[in-house]
Amino acid sequence: MPNRPIPDDATDGPPDLAAKQGLHGHDGGAFNVETPAHLLDSPLTPAERMFVRNNGLWPEGLPDDPDDLVLTLDGHVEQPFALSLRALKARFETVEVTAVLECAGNGRGLLDPPVEGLPWAGGAVACARFGGFRLADLLRAAGPRPEAVYTAHHSPDQTETGAAALSRGLPLWKAASGETLVAHAMNGVPLPRTHGGPLRIVAPGFPGSAWQKWLTRIELRDREHDGAKMTGFDYRVPTTPVTPGDPLDDLDWAVIEDVPVKSLVTHPAAGARLAVGEAVEIRGFAWSGRVPVASVAVACDGTWREAAVEDGDGPWAWRRFRLTWTPSREGPATLIARARDAGGRPQPLGQAWNPRGYCNNGCQTLEVVVAASPR
Ligand SMILES: Nc1nc2c(c(=O)[nH]1)N[C@H]1C(S)=C(S)[C@@H](COP(=O)(O)O)O[C@H]1N2
Ligand SMILES: [Mo]
Numbered sequence: 001m002p003n004r005p006i007p008d009d010a011t012d013g014p015p016d017l018a019a020k021q022g023l024h025g026h027d028g029g030a031f032n033v034e035t036p037a038h039l040l041d042s043p044l045t046p047a048e049r050m051f052v053r054n055n056g057l058w059p060e061g062l063p064d065d066p067d068d069l070v071l072t073l074d075g076h077v078e079q080p081f082a083l084s085l086r087a088l089k090a091r092f093e094t095v096e097v098t099a100v101l102e103c104a105g106n107g108r109g110l111l112d113p114p115v116e117g118l119p120w121a122g123g124a125v126a127c128a129r130f131g132g133f134r135l136a137d138l139l140r141a142a143g144p145r146p147e148a149v150y151t152a153h154h155s156p157d158q159t160e161t162g163a164a165a166l167s168r169g170l171p172l173w174k175a176a177s178g179e180t181l182v183a184h185a186m187n188g189v190p191l192p193r194t195h196g197g198p199l200r201i202v203a204p205g206f207p208g209s210a211w212q213k214w215l216t217r218i219e220l221r222d223r224e225h226d227g228a229k230m231t232g233f234d235y236r237v238p239t240t241p242v243t244p245g246d247p248l249d250d251l252d253w254a255v256i257e258d259v260p261v262k263s264l265v266t267h268p269a270a271g272a273r274l275a276v277g278e279a280v281e282i283r284g285f286a287w288s289g290r291v292p293v294a295s296v297a298v299a300c301d302g303t304w305r306e307a308a309v310e311d312g313d314g315p316w317a318w319r320r321f322r323l324t325w326t327p328s329r330e331g332p333a334t335l336i337a338r339a340r341d342a343g344g345r346p347q348p349l350g351q352a353w354n355p356r357g358y359c360n361n362g363c364q365t366l367e368v369v370v371a372a373s374p375r
Contacts, residue, residue, distance in 0.1 A: 019047070019048035020033055020194075021048065022036065023049070024123065026120075028118070029159075029160055030054040030056055031058070032052060032054060034051045034120055034122075035051050035123040036123055036270075037264055037265060038267060040123070040285070043285075043312075043318075044128055044187055044313075047192050049126070050195060051103065051124045051125065052194055056157045057165070060156065062156065066191075067085045067089070068084060068085070068086070069084065069085045071088060071199060071217070071218070072216065073138055073139075073141075073220075074142075074217070076148040077143055077145060078142065078144075079141065079142050079143050081141065088133060092137050092141075093137065094132060094185070095134060095181070096130065097129070097130055098128070098129045099127065099204035099316035100125065101202075101211060102259060103120060103124035103125070104207035104209050104259075104358040105120050105358060106122060106124035106125055108120050110362065111351055112353075115355060115357040116357075125262075127287070129186070129188070130202045131184065131186070131188075132182050133181060134178060134180070135151075135175050135180045135218075139175060139176055144172065145220070149172050149223065149224075150223060150224050151172065152167060152169040152219040152225040153169055153215055153225075154167055154216055154217035154218075155167070155215055156216060157214055164228040165228060167212075167230065168235070170210060171224075171257065179315075179316055180203050182215065183196075183199065183202045184197070196211070196215070200213045200215055205259065205316060206259070209235045230255070236256065237256055237354050238251040238254075238354060242355060243353075246355075248355055256358060258290050260352070261293055261341040263287075263339040263363075263364070264286075265284040265335055265364060270367060271368065273371055274369065274370045275327070275370065276327055276328060278327070280324070280325055280326070282324070283323070284337055285319060287317075287318040291341040293341060295309060295339070296309050297340075298321075299334070299335065299336040299338070300333070301334065301335075302334075308321065308323065309321045331369075331370060334368075336363050336364070337364055347362065348361065349362070
């Protein structure tokens with residue numbers, strides 16, 4: 001399906017696409033939309049406000065009844081199996097994890113010099129409560145052989161030339177971690193088709209590319225997976241610092257297995273009109289990968305102040321930060337949020353440039369306008 005304007009009825013797309021109102025669409029052959037920051041102002045992002053990242057066309061051939069979906073687990077295992085979602089629900093416990101889903105390319109569009117790839121401005125991020133089976137439980141049932149070190153995830157979505165759109169995997173340590181799910185629910189309802197239903201991988205702390213949608217097969221491998229968008233420069237970063245113009249082939253590239261600390265102001269909105277002497281709550285969310293968020297500071301019109309940071313819904317959820325600011329002078333003003341992780345690493349004040357534009361956690365800069373007196 002070409003990326004046309006978001007349809008206002010569901011006749012030609014997955015049933016929940018119709019609700020994607022207020023999101024910003026990107027050009028290209030696949031359906032990709034992102035969320036303006038002010039629409040992300042709730043601890044759990046509703047499905048209708050969640051960004052969509054498709055590397056290919058919508059999948060075909062998935063069953064109408066999600067419970068009829070068959071998931072195969074094979075490869076380097078003792079007991080391969082193929083079970084319907086109905087049978088999986090009967091056999092495996094469903095647990096819930098609240099986690100941040102962020103495209104590795106989020107913020108790429110802010111890089112200078114620009115790099116190839118979807119120019120996400122910063123809204124390819126969301127936080128939701130996922131329900132599903134622990135991948136660890138499925139793996140235990142299949143019995144990985146000693147040589148198994150990596151999973152490979154397979155789905156029916158294809159590019160326009162008929163190749164697999166994306167087939168990513170996880171190192172076994174992450175696949176077998178308790179937070180990694182094969183999810184069939186989101187925010188208390190069956191996982192919407194738009195977001196990978198009937199089944200998707202949820203890999204908290206890994207970039208969205210690892211969260212395989214429309215999952216039909218998990219294969220255990222004795223080496224790192226080499227499926228679509230796993231090799232070359234895709235979803236990889238150079239292991240050493242790089243400057244624009246460096247020849248890419250000379251660099252050592254590693255799969256992204258963590259995300260750096262980051263924050264987003266969700267209120268006020270960019271361009272909001274504030275007033276001298278009138279207090280405004282500045283709030284948003286901070287998140288990170290393996291190393292937890294420690295603190296958030298916000299520069300309000302040039303002065304840095306610490307925000308209060310609330311606990312998230314578990315270790316993989318984003319954390320609300322708040323700060324009250326009373327503008328004291330008229331004119332344009334800049335708000336900059338800067339989170340720091342428990343290892344003492346702050347978000348860079350500039351950009352985190354790399355050749356493919358992944359994991360740009362540079363501080364968001366928000367312009368507002370302060371008027372002379374209350375409206
Ligand atoms: N099968 C499949 N899974 C996929 C993708 C895809 O194109 N095909 N895109 C990945 C990428 S790059 C991201 S960022 C997330 C986006 O998830 P969402 O569309 O639910 O927001 O899905 C991941 N899973
Ligand atoms: Mo992504």
